[in-house]
Amino acid sequence: MTARAPCPRCLRTGQEDAELSKAIRLYREALDGDTRCGEGEYSRRLEICGDCEGMVNATCVHCGCYIGMRAAVTAKRCPHPGGDRWRPSVKKDTVA
Amino acid sequence: MNKFIISADTTLSLIDKNIYGHFSEHLGRCIYQGFYVGEDSPIPNTDGMRNDALEALRGIKIPVLRWPGGCFADEYHWTDGIGPRQSRKKMINTHWGGVVEDNSFGTHEFFRLCELLGCEAYICGNVGSGTVREMQEWVEYITFDGVSPMSALRTENGREKPWRLKYFGVGNENWGCGGNMTPEYYANEYRRYATYVRNFSGNVIEKIACGPNVDDCRWTEVLMREAAWMMDGLSLHYYTPPMFNRSATDFDERTWFYTLRETRRMDELITRHSTIMDKYDPSRRVFLAVDEWGIWCDVEPGTNPGFLYQQNSLRDALIAALNFNIFNRHSARVRMANIAQTANVLQSVILTEGDKTLLTPTWHAFRLYTVHHGASLLPVSFSSPEYRFGDDSTAQADICASVDSKGELNITLVNLDANNPIELSGEIRGRDYGKAEGEVLTSSRINDCNTFENPETVKTVPLEDVKIKDGILTVRLPSKCVARITLS
Numbered sequence: 001m002t003a004r005a006p007c008p009r010c011l012r013t014g015q016e017d018a019e020l021s022k023a024i025r026l027y028r029e030a031l032d033g034d035t036r037c038g039e040g041e042y043s044r045r046l047e048i049c050g051d052c053e054g055m056v057n058a059t060c061v062h063c064g065c066y067i068g069m070r071a072a073v074t075a076k077r078c079p080h081p082g083g084d085r086w087r088p089s090v091k092k093d094t095v096a
Numbered sequence: 097m098n099k100f101i102i103s104a105d106t107t108l109s110l111i112d113k114n115i116y117g118h119f120s121e122h123l124g125r126c127i128y129q130g131f132y133v134g135e136d137s138p139i140p141n142t143d144g145m146r147n148d149a150l151e152a153l154r155g156i157k158i159p160v161l162r163w164p165g166g167c168f169a170d171e172y173h174w175t176d177g178i179g180p181r182q183s184r185k186k187m188i189n190t191h192w193g194g195v196v197e198d199n200s201f202g203t204h205e206f207f208r209l210c211e212l213l214g215c216e217a218y219i220c221g222n223v224g225s226g227t228v229r230e231m232q233e234w235v236e237y238i239t240f241d242g243v244s245p246m247s248a249l250r251t252e253n254g255r256e257k258p259w260r261l262k263y264f265g266v267g268n269e270n271w272g273c274g275g276n277m278t279p280e281y282y283a284n285e286y287r288r289y290a291t292y293v294r295n296f297s298g299n300v301i302e303k304i305a306c307g308p309n310v311d312d313c314r315w316t317e318v319l320m321r322e323a324a325w326m327m328d329g330l331s332l333h334y335y336t337p338p339m340f341n342r343s344a345t346d347f348d349e350r351t352w353f354y355t356l357r358e359t360r361r362m363d364e365l366i367t368r369h370s371t372i373m374d375k376y377d378p379s380r381r382v383f384l385a386v387d388e389w390g391i392w393c394d395v396e397p398g399t400n401p402g403f404l405y406q407q408n409s410l411r412d413a414l415i416a417a418l419n420f421n422i423f424n425r426h427s428a429r430v431r432m433a434n435i436a437q438t439a440n441v442l443q444s445v446i447l448t449e450g451d452k453t454l455l456t457p458t459w460h461a462f463r464l465y466t467v468h469h470g471a472s473l474l475p476v477s478f479s480s481p482e483y484r485f486g487d488d489s490t491a492q493a494d495i496c497a498s499v500d501s502k503g504e505l506n507i508t509l510v511n512l513d514a515n516n517p518i519e520l521s522g523e524i525r526g527r528d529y530g531k532a533e534g535e536v537l538t539s540s541r542i543n544d545c546n547t548f549e550n551p552e553t554v555k556t557v558p559l560e561d562v563k564i565k566d567g568i569l570t571v572r573l574p575s576k577c578v579a580r581i582t583l584s
Contacts, residue, residue, distance in 0.1 A: 054197045062450045064125050064405040069398035079450030082138045
């Protein structure tokens with residue numbers, strides 16, 4: 001059984017937004033190998049964003065990006081004003 | 097050498113500082129994140145307003161702020177945005193981005209923001225989906241200093257004293273998102289709604305009617321004929337379209353050339369609408385408020401398209417400067433303009449990302465032009481050489497001059513040519529000046545911009561090649577630049 005891709009709007013309900021999912025997939029595919037985040041890191045980032053109060057309607061309110069697109073770029077950081085939540089060294093419970 | 101003449105002893109119209117005004121809508125991250133982050137945010141703030149944004153806007157002496165829209169205004173019900181924040185209505189912003197609007201920024205927060213910025217408030221009321229009573233009560237809530245249900249409600253919400261409200265827009269884009277009205281219908285609606293936008297407690301409101309979209313001269317004709325006697329201002333909206341390529345940063349000289357040339361259409365539009373206004377209002381009592389302008393590009397890749405978030409390049413600074421010079425030259429009629437929009441939306445002066453803020457090239461253009469705030473326009477005689485691209489051309493340089501209350505003469509100049517500098521020689525008649533100094537804004541590439549990684553790629557530097565001797569000013573402007581020169 002294959003795990004279902006998370007919904008790009010809420011990142012976890014499993015009810016996909018087909019149009020946005022396609023846009024995110026195409027966006028990821030267009031990124032060069034080095035630029036594009038690996039699958040494991042990508043999933044980790046989305047999981048963190050899924051628990052963040054800054055995610056509204058698939059969008060990060062701190063930068064305006066679709067989370068599924070921003071998380072796909074290796075060099076991008078999490079813009080949370082309390083600290084980069086994607087950084088492995090920063091635990092979520094240590095930032096405001 | 098290209099020559100120009102400035103008559104320093106012949107002042108024309110006063111350049112209203114409100115020409116350098118701003119527009120901020122509940123759209124994307126303009127109000128929320130751009131200005132308002134809430135008191136509990138880790139971002140340093142004053143009563144919820146981010147300090148870095150306040151500092152940036154004070155740096156360009158923001159004179160007036162239009163709020164809450166835009167299209168949002170004609171679906172905004174002001175009572176949703178007062179009272180305890182936790183009990184304010186949460187709604188979907190149907191116009192922009194489909195995100196939740198929690199109304200945590202409302203009337204009290206807007207006036208606090210204006211107070212912190214030291215600017216005038218310009219509120220745009222809801223004609224499209226609101227009632228006359230709703231509009232009347234909003235004005236009463238804001239300005240009435242006596243015993244009334246609305247002043248009691250304001251006091252209950254923590255504000256005993258009324259605020260000062262100088263400008264009130266009676267609807268927004270009522271030819272489109274504000275109700276899709278005909279000019280005849282809107283003129284009648286304007287008269288009805290404006291009747292109840294009353295002056296209370298010594299507060300005098302200047303009422304601004306919804307004006308034309310771009311070149312809709314019939315709208316201007318009908319509004320002026322039917323309702324000029326009840327208005328103080330008439331709005332005009334014109335956005336510069338990026339030509340051939342809508343990216344904010346990825347464009348070539350062809351797009352640069354034609355986009356800058358298209359920017360100059362603002363002059364033609366103001367001239368045409370002003371001519372109609374002159375017919376009904378020859379004394380120019382009614383002002384033209386270009387209360388939405390700027391370049392409208394595609395959003396940045398990867399961002400929510402409903403947020404209208406675009407980068408801002410050197411090209412945007414030149415677009416702003418060309419528009420400023422046009423507004424200044426029309427300042428007898430144009431007495432307000434509001435760039436769309438202040439933060440994170442369209443042609444912004446600041447961009448934010450989390451706790452970071454950057455000043456865009458447009459911010460730098462605004463700062464260079466603060467010298468014209470409230471100054472007197474001077475006549476400039478100048479025939480510019482042409483900037484050619486293929487078979488087409490446009491004037492290579494643009495010059496505007498004013499004299500301020502201290503007697504200093506300020507000149508703002510734009511060199512549109514992407515590749516070639518220009519040498520200018522100016523004869524200053526009527527007054528003697530012994531010192532010339534200036535600043536210039538340019539960069540190595542036409543599409544350079546400031547990013548969160550490199551926030552100072554595009555910035556001003558002192559203008560080296562400027563001097564004045566025996567009443568003759570000589571200056572060499574680099575290619576693709578905006579400059580400010582002060583003579584004292």
